Amino acid sequence: MTIKPIIDFDAYSQEFAYCESIIKKHSKNFHTAFSQLPKDKARAVYAVYAFCRRADDAVDEYQDAQLLAQMSTELQALKDAASDQARLALYQKKTDPDQAIWRALAVTFIKFDLDYQPFFDLLTGQEQDLSFEQPVSELDLSNYSYYVAGSVGLMLLPILSSHAKEIQEPAKKLGEAMQRTNILRDIGEDLRMHRIYLPKETLAKFNLTEKELFLGNQLDSFIDMWEYEAMIAESLYEASFEMIPLIDQDCQESLLSAALIYKEILAVIRKQQYQVIHQKQAVSKQRKLQLLFTAKKMLRQIDLEVN
Missing domain, CATH: 1.10.600.10 (Farnesyl Diphosphate Synthase)
Structure with a gap:
């Protein structure tokens, strides 16, 4: 040690x-x-x-x-x-x-x-953004998400856990989940910067062109695509929670709260009828406080299951 x-x-x-x-x-x-x-x-x-x-x-x-x-x-x-x-x-x-x-x-x-x-990996990811190319596949998006977000999970692990080497994979999954959430929240903002982070293959699957993306929730196909991507993000959040028992006890609540608050962005977007082209959705302060209590409850349940 x-x-x-x-x-x-x-x-x-x-x-x-x-x-x-x-x-x-x-x-x-x-x-x-x-x-x-x-x-x-x-x-x-x-x-x-x-x-x-x-x-x-x-x-x-x-x-x-x-x-x-x-x-x-x-x-x-x-x-x-x-x-x-x-x-x-x-x-x-x-x-x-x-x-x-x-x-x-x-x-x-x-x-x-x-x-x-x-830390070097994050800088590599940012270099990729300087010469940005739209990802072709979901695998391309996952790889990109590691460099700009999954890497951050690995940066933080030694601060949050004395078992950092054992939980690198779920930490990377949490970073990817958060990055995918950012992408789903910022579709309109990114379009105006001439960037599309959604994979070409996925857009083709839902018959969406760049021009049609600007129509956003006016199209059922846009909502279907958004939900397809959101389900991937949500599955990554759930998979990442397996690391919580190996996070230091004095850090578990903060990490779980961060994950729940970020995941909630997806729920907010749904409640706002998928308005992501001309609005940037956010979790309210009141809801954040509620999620802090939710984290406490989840940790009690995790503790019961582990012990």
């Missing part, structure tokens, strides 16, 4: 606060769930999220391949550093906001012994 070094997260409270401001701004769903974690684990999640967000912005906001390459270089330097002190020294004299993220991330790597490969 790896003995984690003693490191004072409070000494980097400003850096972690900056990372938390990023997750608050860009993902209220994740912040609602993961803010329930023990303090240092929550801050570690915020640091990982801030890294992922920065990579995402490099593509969606700036279309900047150089920024992605710079992030890869920084990550390699962090990996290659000869000691924990050397990792921290990489960022001590730099003051720009990006370096605050890297300082928080360096502390997180030291404390939780994160695996570097998923």
Whole structure:
């Protein structure tokens, strides 16, 4: 068992606060769930999220391949550093906001012994988005979803579980489920950016062209296609829940809450009659609170089944 070094997260409270401001701004769903974690684990999640967000912005906001390459270089330097002190020294004299993220991330790597490969994989996924090509098959979509989302599940596992190596597959499934949920929520927004993440083969199966996608719920075939994709996402959520007993007890509620809140986006879209072309659906604050209680109930049931 790896003995984690003693490191004072409070000494980097400003850096972690900056990372938390990023997750608050860009993902209220994740912040609602993961803010329930023990303090240092929550801050570690915020640091990982801030890294992922920065990579995402490099593509969606700036279309900047150089920024992605710079992030890869920084990550390699962090990996290659000869000691924990050397990792921290990489960022001590730099003051720009990006370096605050890297300082928080360096502390997180030291404390939780994160695996570097998923971070590199995420950057690979973002590079794919710079030269975006519509996936042909569901397998293509699954592979893409690993690089941009399943990888995030693997990033977080060492923070959330002392059994991280044993539950990598369900963690990747949860990431894919969330990515597929994003795609189903953002069809209209993506169309306006000239992107279609829905596989060509699936659209052909339902006789949908790009032009017809813009009609959205005016077409029964669109609703049928949407439900086909939603069922795949929902099956992935269910499969991912098998990892919950091997998540640390003080993290189970937060992780399950995050999954339930994200899954609920699909239910909201159904209630809103599949309005995803001109509206971006979201889970209400009241419903999020209800799902936090649902997570508690599910965990009690899981505990009874395990014991």
